[in-house]
Amino acid sequence: MQRKMNGMALFNDIAHLFPITNPTWIFLVVLVIILFAPLIFNRIRVPHLVGMILAGVLVGEHGLNVLSRDSSFELFGKMGLYYIMFLASLEMDLEGLKKNRTRGIVFGLLTFAIPFVLGYGVGHWVLGFRWDASLLFSCIISSHTLVAYPVVGRYGLSRHDCVTIAIAGTMIALLLALFTLAGISASAEGDISARFWLGFALRCALYCFFIFFCYPRFTRYFFKKYSDNVTQFTFVLVLLVLSAAMSELAGLEGLFGAFLAGLVLNRYIPRVSPLMNRIEFVGNALFIPYFLISVGMLINVRSLFDHREALFVVLVMVVTATVTKWLGAWATQQVLRMKRPEREMLFGLSNAHAAGALAMIMVGTQLEIAPGQYLIGDDVLNGVVLMILVSCIISSLVTDRAARQIALSEASTSKGEGQDAGNEHIMVALNNPDSVEQLIDTAIMMRSPKSQKELIALQVCLDNEHVEQQKKQGKLNLERAAKAAAAADVQLSTYNRVGVNVVGSITHSMKEFEASELILGLHHKRKLTDSYLGNVATELLDRTNRQVIIVNYLMPVNVVHRIIVAVPERAELEAGFYQWVERVSRMGEQLGCRIDFHAHPDTIKLIKPYIQNNHPSARTSYAVLDDWGDLLIVTQYLSYDHLFVLVSARRGSISWQPAFDNLPMQLMRHFSNNSLMIIYPEQFGQAHELSFVQPLPVVNQAPVFENPFHLKSKTSKDHADGEQVD
Secondary structure, three states: OHHHHHHHHHHHHHHOOOOEOOHHHHHHHHHHHHHHHHHHHHHOOOOHHHHHHHHHHHHOOOOOOOEOOOHHHHHHHHHHHHHHHHHHHHOOOHHHHHHOHHHHHHHHHHHHHHHHHHHHHHHHHHOOOOHHHHHHHHHHHHOOOOOOHHHHHHOOOOOOHHHHHHHHHHHHHHHHHHHHHHHHHHHHOOOOOHHHHHHHHHHHHHHHHHHHHHHHHHHHHHHHHOOOHHHHHHHHHHHHHHHHHHHHHOOOOHHHHHHHHHHHHHHHOOOOOHHHHHHHHHHHHHHHHHHHHHHHHOOOOOHHHHOHHHHHHHHHHHHHHHHHHHHHHHHHHHHHOOOHHHHHHHHHHHHOOOHHHHHHHHHHHHOEEEOOEEOOOHHHHHHHHHHHHHHHHHHHHHHHHHHHHHHHHHHHHOOOOOOHHHHOOEEEEEOOHHHHHHHHHHHHHHOOOOOOOOEEEEEEEEOOOOHHHHHHHHHHHHHHHHHHHHHOOOOEEEEEEEEOOHHHHHHHHHHHOOOOEEEEEOOOOOOOOOOOOOHHHHHHHHHOOOEEEEEEOOOOHHHOOEEEEEOOOOHHHOOOHHHHHHHHHHHHHHHOOEEEEEEOHHHHHHHHHHHHHHOOOOOEEEEEOOOHHHHHHHHHHOOOOEEEEEEOOOOOOOOOOHHHHHHHHHHHHHOOOOEEEEEEOOOOOOHHHHOOOOOOOOOOOOOOOOOOOOOOOOOOOOOOOOOOOO
């Protein structure tokens, strides 16, 4: 008896410590859950999203009462919901959205209409709700939240067609539900006149105008002016929260504003950029887990056993919400002729009801229909909260299974794709500190996601009296390159070489690491006698047959609005033709911008099907450029935020022509105010052998042994104290 009393006393001593109120300990418990929930639930093959929610149930006030749901959970939880919607639109393939907009509208209407109609009938005739309470119940089950979207991201299916359709349908269903909710609220307050709807429409129109007109201009200006990573990340968060706050002022939910913010910023944040990596990291590591835990803490499982009526309400709600959302996905499958895994993906992503449903039900608990009587009672509130738990679990499990099936199916059908990725090994030559991040960003965007080889950053220091100073600067450049690559989660090897000849060191390094191509910055002239490309780049073209890409950005890469590509005649006959087409296509996809090809009709016939087959999401257009002498015609299409890509050729190659002799003067006169990329495709044989191949006779052609830029090649001795590549 005494032992039992001692045990009770000990339990009481421990119990009075809970719930934890100290902010440090609260944050510690949350971090422990975020750390161990995925580890534990992955072992039993249950999506860790379910683990987060169940952990919230366990530690919440309706469970073991370890934590109280204070303002921090409300704040971080709401940010987590915004983050889910923001990432969904930020990672969305906008070209795929345009292509699938009709199918997205079909799914959105079906996944809203079927649950709405059946939900109203169940609420009115089965649960005995009033007509307005039945409408509110219909809004709750017809809308949904993309709680399971992080599962899709883990499988790399963010840009899959069925995922794009699901996201588009989510926004349509949510928007229709919010409009209906606004009408219910106005009706309960006695103000459902045309004046109300006109004001509501005007607020929404002004809000959308501000987001779609002002946000792009703010973003372009800010990204061009400020390149600091932390500053850019903070700027993105400001735009996200501002959009959510303005959405609420307009009478919509904040999660709708978060989605629109991501839709606008999608264009300016490449998927493989350091900024995108930071956004995903913060969301997946902190905000989204906080949201899932906060949802779990709302759930009161005990209420099921307190009242039999509450259990009946919960069962009806769960069955109605699940069946109607499945019917919406099934009907979409029949109409659009989709496969079974795609139907399961639609159902999985559209089945979860979370904070959006909770916000709607809270509106019902605050609408007074009679003195002391509200539209929604406590039983219905508890039923909706428990419906959230069940729907989130079902959504996570179904989405995980569907994503796995789709990923395996795509892996089996794409074995022949990306064969170039195995031979791809990109090297970046550094020298100018101002262009380090831009060169690395270019390499990252051109790199195949299937490539198993790391990027190579090379810094060459001349062995002269300034070698120690050059080595220190080179070390700083390589550290900056490593940070830029690490921020994008890309492996990078750095090498600081000392040599008596810059060109020799670069070419030897390319052979040593079997580099498939070289990216370097454009030489900045220091003397009037310097050439446009610089002596290093000119001799590199003579010494290697590999692809060489020379770039000069006048603005951040992610602000590029369009890529204009000028291609010479017979470029399709070069050995590296598809290699540079692949690199430009990848870059256009990552930037989300249009690629305009100006080329000969025979060349366009090969470029167009290649991009359609390998990069269907790339936006392209084609224009005929018959005569290379008419290159200046391209200037009418160029703007300050465009990237001009010039596909050139080494002397003696198949696509070389005498008009290339005038390129340096043309580039300096007419393209100096544009970001520029010059591509020299890979050639058969060694470059120094190609320079002596006799091309077909052309009238007034310059001697074939001359350098295309009228520069004499220098020996290694001449380069001992010469320039370095930028």
